[in-house]
Amino acid sequence: MKWRIVREETGPRDPAASMAMLQEVLDRPLDPGYESAAEKRVSEGKTASTSPRTPLIILTCLILGFLFSTAAITLRTPDLVDAAERTELAERIDSQQELGDGYSAEIESLRADVASLEEAQLQQASIAEGDEIRDLGESVGATALSGPGVLVTMNDAPRDENSPASDGELDAERVIAQDLQILTNGMWAAGAEGIVINDQRLTSTSSIRFAGAAIVVDFKGIAPPYEVRAIGNEELLEQELTVGSTGQYLIDLGNEHGILSEVVVEDEITIPAAERLTTRVAQVVTKNEEGE
Numbered sequence: 001m002k003w004r005i006v007r008e009e010t011g012p013r014d015p016a017a018s019m020a021m022l023q024e025v026l027d028r029p030l031d032p033g034y035e036s037a038a039e040k041r042v043s044e045g046k047t048a049s050t051s052p053r054t055p056l057i058i059l060t061c062l063i064l065g066f067l068f069s070t071a072a073i074t075l076r077t078p079d080l081v082d083a084a085e086r087t088e089l090a091e092r093i094d095s096q097q098e099l100g101d102g103y104s105a106e107i108e109s110l111r112a113d114v115a116s117l118e119e120a121q122l123q124q125a126s127i128a129e130g131d132e133i134r135d136l137g138e139s140v141g142a143t144a145l146s147g148p149g150v151l152v153t154m155n156d157a158p159r160d161e162n163s164p165a166s167d168g169e170l171d172a173e174r175v176i177a178q179d180l181q182i183l184t185n186g187m188w189a190a191g192a193e194g195i196v197i198n199d200q201r202l203t204s205t206s207s208i209r210f211a212g213a214a215i216v217v218d219f220k221g222i223a224p225p226y227e228v229r230a231i232g233n234e235e236l237l238e239q240e241l242t243v244g245s246t247g248q249y250l251i252d253l254g255n256e257h258g259i260l261s262e263v264v265v266e267d268e269i270t271i272p273a274a275e276r277l278t279t280r281v282a283q284v285v286t287k288n289e290e291g292e
Helices: 015-027 032-043 052-076 079-123 127-140 175-187 234-244 245-257
Strands: 145-154 194-197 208-211 215-216 221-222 225-231 260-271
Touching: 015 145, 052 194, 145 175, 175 194, 175 208, 175 215, 175 225, 175 245, 194 260, 225 260, 234 245, 234 260, 245 260
Parallel strands: none
Antiparallel strands: 145 225, 145 260, 194 225, 208 215, 215 221
16 A cells, blocks of 8 residues: 655745744743743832832942042142141252352352452562463363363253153163263363363363262253363364264264264353362372381
């Protein structure tokens, strides 16, 4: 016996029939248990706004707001003690600055008196002795000088405003004490008779060093641009500062670190007397009979 399978035509098949389970999940996102509990709460007149957690949340927000407001008020309120200390410190600085200016004026007045007395003594001395005293005064920096020479201006490399600060550390784009030391030593070697850095006269006992982030010449801080003037044979000085070893050093500073330098020959340069001058006299030490 042969069996024949007859398919009953019931119309076109729904293409979304296989998506029934997914459709049910979308239509009913809540679990039936949660859904029934929500319907029960609604039927009892309870809504989400009457949740027992709502007062706790409101209280927490109020506490946080109070704390933030208190912190902001505390930060904005100036510390009267610190303000008083800053004011006192500023007054002390101004007072000491005025005292220092007074001492400087007194020093200048006394220096002028000493110069007048020295000139009077020189007039009484012989011509040879007077010339010798003047030469010694110029060599040790006790008297001012004037004459032809060169002016060298050095400055830090231009810094981008958006570049980070160096936090007080020395960086390669700044002029340091060693640069000025090499420059002035090259000038002395080229026959300079007198050198001044930002109005600070250099002598045989002068020092150029770093103090923190500042350059100090004879215990006085100087700031860029650094103007170094030297009196002497301008041709020899210019040659040393352009094609000599000192000039090559300045060129290397500019090429490698961007430090700016300029050499200008001037017909007349005035160099003031040294502000701090210490005079020492050598004494002959004699040996006793035992040779000690």
